[in-house]
Amino acid sequence: MLSYRHAFHAGNHADVLKHAVIVQLLHHLGQKDKSYWFIDTHAGAGVYSLTEGYATKTAEFESGIARLWERGDLPPMLADYVNEVRALNPDGALRFYPGSPYLAWRLLREQDRIRLFELHTTEIDVLRHNFRDAGRRAMIYEGDGFDGVKALLPPPPRRALMLVDPSYEDKRDYPRTLNCIEESLKRFATGTYAVWYPQVTRLESQRFPDQLKRLQPKNWLHVTLTVSTHPTDGFGLFGSGMFVFNPPYTLAGALKDAMPYLVETLGQDAKAAFKLEHRGD
Numbered sequence: 001m002l003s004y005r006h007a008f009h010a011g012n013h014a015d016v017l018k019h020a021v022i023v024q025l026l027h028h029l030g031q032k033d034k035s036y037w038f039i040d041t042h043a044g045a046g047v048y049s050l051t052e053g054y055a056t057k058t059a060e061f062e063s064g065i066a067r068l069w070e071r072g073d074l075p076p077m078l079a080d081y082v083n084e085v086r087a088l089n090p091d092g093a094l095r096f097y098p099g100s101p102y103l104a105w106r107l108l109r110e111q112d113r114i115r116l117f118e119l120h121t122t123e124i125d126v127l128r129h130n131f132r133d134a135g136r137r138a139m140i141y142e143g144d145g146f147d148g149v150k151a152l153l154p155p156p157p158r159r160a161l162m163l164v165d166p167s168y169e170d171k172r173d174y175p176r177t178l179n180c181i182e183e184s185l186k187r188f189a190t191g192t193y194a195v196w197y198p199q200v201t202r203l204e205s206q207r208f209p210d211q212l213k214r215l216q217p218k219n220w221l222h223v224t225l226t227v228s229t230h231p232t233d234g235f236g237l238f239g240s241g242m243f244v245f246n247p248p249y250t251l252a253g254a255l256k257d258a259m260p261y262l263v264e265t266l267g268q269d270a271k272a273a274f275k276l277e278h279r280g281d
Helices: 013-029 054-058 065-069 076-087 100-107 121-130 145-152 173-187 203-215 251-266
Strands: 037-040 047-049 096-098 113-118 138-142 160-164 192-199 220-226 239-245 273-279
Touching (some): 013 100, 013 220, 065 251, 076 251, 096 100, 100 121, 145 173, 173 203, 203 220
Parallel strands (some): 037 113
Antiparallel strands (some): 192 239
């Protein structure tokens, strides 16, 4: 299935969807003066090289962020996202890709806080190095984010975005994600929760969106980006989805504008498509 190491997939089509959504959610939270927390249950290393190491073995970024890099006609939502990637590549060459922790750190204000969980021993060493100068505004926890977030909710400012995006290599990640969101909503019902998941042929993935919808009958948004037909051998990622609980009202409109562009730009065959559905209060 999917490699546990985030770096193999850095900047691919799934990262484009996930991080474009995350940037929009963070922009929305930053519109009010009151502080907020960003919580990441599976933070990874935070920043990834695209010119050496794991990312070069698969070069998945070439069919993701690289296809947007030189475009001058990006919809506003995608322009916001690409601008954040450009901040990590100030000379204009695409050499580094920011994970969710770095994107959040870039957009955090002085009063905001970031809380990161990572279980992989090598990844967390790199994550700590990347945040070595962050001070107490960024707290990094070595351990299982599914369980660790319980102690953080509700956050003191009562405003937060929590991202849940495990690798799903282990099929138990699906029920564990559902349980994590269910428990988090009980502790902090007004928080914004973003769940990423892969589109693969595994049954657990196919039924996952409907299971998420049952956790909260209203005030959610679900978007998918399918880039190719199902692989004939049953393996591999052909798309991904983002499910957001308590989304800002502006997100659906931004996605309506951005998703046809992503299908055209990142689609790999005639099966490329998107789906966008949302349920308000």
